[in-house]
Amino acid sequence: MAWKRALVVDDEKLIVKGIRFSLEQDEMEVDCAYDGEEALEYARNNQYDIILLDVMLPKLTGFEVCQQIREFSTVPIIMLTAKGDDMDKILGLEYGADDYITKPFNILEVKARIKAIMRRMEPKRIMGEIPAAKTVECGEMRLDCEGRRAFISGKEIGLTAKEFEVLELLMLNPDKVYSRENLLQLVWGVDYPGDVRTVDVHIRRLREKIEQNPSEPRYVITKWGVGYYFQNNV
Numbered sequence: 001m002a003w004k005r006a007l008v009v010d011d012e013k014l015i016v017k018g019i020r021f022s023l024e025q026d027e028m029e030v031d032c033a034y035d036g037e038e039a040l041e042y043a044r045n046n047q048y049d050i051i052l053l054d055v056m057l058p059k060l061t062g063f064e065v066c067q068q069i070r071e072f073s074t075v076p077i078i079m080l081t082a083k084g085d086d087m088d089k090i091l092g093l094e095y096g097a098d099d100y101i102t103k104p105f106n107i108l109e110v111k112a113r114i115k116a117i118m119r120r121m122e123p124k125r126i127m128g129e130i131p132a133a134k135t136v137e138c139g140e141m142r143l144d145c146e147g148r149r150a151f152i153s154g155k156e157i158g159l160t161a162k163e164f165e166v167l168e169l170l171m172l173n174p175d176k177v178y179s180r181e182n183l184l185q186l187v188w189g190v191d192y193p194g195d196v197r198t199v200d201v202h203i204r205r206l207r208e209k210i211e212q213n214p215s216e217p218r219y220v221i222t223k224w225g226v227g228y229y230f231q232n233n234v
Contacts, residue, residue, distance in 0.1 A: 008032050010034070016032045024211045039065050052080060074120075076117045098160060099188075134146050138232060165206060170230035
């Protein structure tokens with residue numbers, strides 16, 4: 001994780017201090033914010049490789065911060081949620097978070113999640129599923145695999161890191177049906193502690209961005225009782 005830059009956001013200063021110290025031991029550069037408005041200002045004015053974002057913050061909630069960051073950045077965001085609060089986890093994913101960690105947490109788990117996300121953010125091919133390709137096009141959609149950008153009719157569509165990875169996997173393997181469990185393992189990793197609801201949330205958000213009518217999708221199709229696939233003959 002050397003030379004990577006992180007933003008840690010939590011109103012509990014001892015938690016921030018502990019995370020910062022641990023990440024700096026791995027040669028990461030760490031900025032700290034203690035409320036939602038400060039976090040948003042940092043995110044707007046700096047480039048980060050990862051953001052650790054608490055849900056319960058003064059001024060703006062973590063959900064509000066996450067939602068506003070997603071208007072201008074695809075930086076990976078890990079939400080820090082109350083222990084066992086499934087609704088926080090689901091809402092975090094709805095607002096564009098890439099992962100979540102429940103409190104209290106072990107700092108080793110935090111670092112493992114960060115490393116996993118950073119590995120996925122590097123130029124990579126997911127378990128041999130994605131062939132080497134710079135761009136792929138289907139109908140009005142174009143995917144820039146190297147730049148990690150998606151376009152429809154020449155207009156860029158703002159996708160989160162995970163939304164892009166789901167679309168990339170499906171689009172580069174058209175008409176191949178992936179189960180929700182398979183997508184969870186391929187995109188989030190075999191050690192990801194979440195369940196298949198994570199996939200459903202991201203598919204729904206993806207459709208809202210790329211489909212003219214999300215309830216009648218043209219691109220990302222549901223194979224009932226099986227999973228999802230990208231329809232190539234659009």
